Amino acid sequence: MTDVDKILAIKKKNEFLVGRIYGLYRNEFFYFLKKSISINPDDIQEIYQDAFMVLCNKIYENKLNADNLTSSLKSYLFGVGIRIAYNVNRKNGKLPTEEIPETIDVPHDNEPGLGEENEKIIQKAVHEMGEPCHTILVKQYWEEKKAEEIAIEMNYKNPDTAKTQKYKCIQKLKNELRGKMVYQS
């Protein structure tokens, strides 16, 4: 399986292959991180999971594709992982004495985003969302189904009703989040 095949499998959300790709580099990453940086071994699994999610989201948002991949997918993933590991150390007050080795390709994270804390709040809110909103959002954003398909699968009168329901759900979620999120001045 080439890197292009892997990117396509992630893009198409082939759950079996996504799992395989996750497992493919897992043990090697654990070894690589232990070798590269002083890190609490208990944190490594979580760091790898976060790195893998970042990689997948870059692919879903088309920020990483077969055309702009300058190194191998593995190097990219490991680079993201080591950046996360440095941030974990920094957060734990354990500033790394060594710099990230130049041999490691560390992708730049130039997105302002909403901040880690807010991302966690959003993640929790999505997880706790009731039905039918949760299913609609999963069908729309994970399964990438069209309004027509969602309408059939969820017994809505027509695609417009499905669309309206989806936006109602998003608005409800956003209103909930506005009260919880932390905005920096």
Next chain:
Amino acid sequence: MEDNTILEQEIDRYLEGTMTADENESFYERLKFDPELVKEVELQRSIIRAVRNERLGRIIENEEKQFHKQGRIRKLVIAVGSFAVAASLFGVFYLTYLNNCENLADRYYVAYTYTPLPSRGGEIVTLTRADSMFFDALVELERGNKKQAITLLENLHHSSYEMVAATDPAIRWYLSLAYLKNGQKKKAKILLQEIVNKPDNEFTQKAKNLLNEL
């Protein structure tokens, strides 16, 4: 509500990359001057990401379960494998030991010869039942039926049957060889020592030699 829905549709299309070039450019311009719109875009992007991450989290969880399961199986295989290797080594060692004992017993085994004593005054000396048992035991031993031979010889050894052909040292000697063939070195040694301790007889020297070798 309607305005919000239109805005969210626009944001969706912007994030999906399905806007036309003109629409995209105009939306991008609005973003430059509208910090609230930037927040809305970021929020919607984060919601979409959260939905994906939730699903990715499940995939990862399943994969991790597989890893842990494989880890447990690997540990089990290693444990069973180690046990099998240890058992095989012990088996090889034990078989070698048995083989050595048996070879040694075979070297010392000589068929028992009984010369009937000359009869006095025409009186016929007949063999007793115990003698028959003794010869039966030797036959079993020659056939390789060690356990049967041991049972018969032990019966004779612990009894006070009247015997004509078999003697007490002979019973001890053949029983010790039977023990040795069966890998019961310790029991064989005790019997051999008993032969040596008895008054000199036809098995004394053989018993001494065998004890030395053991």
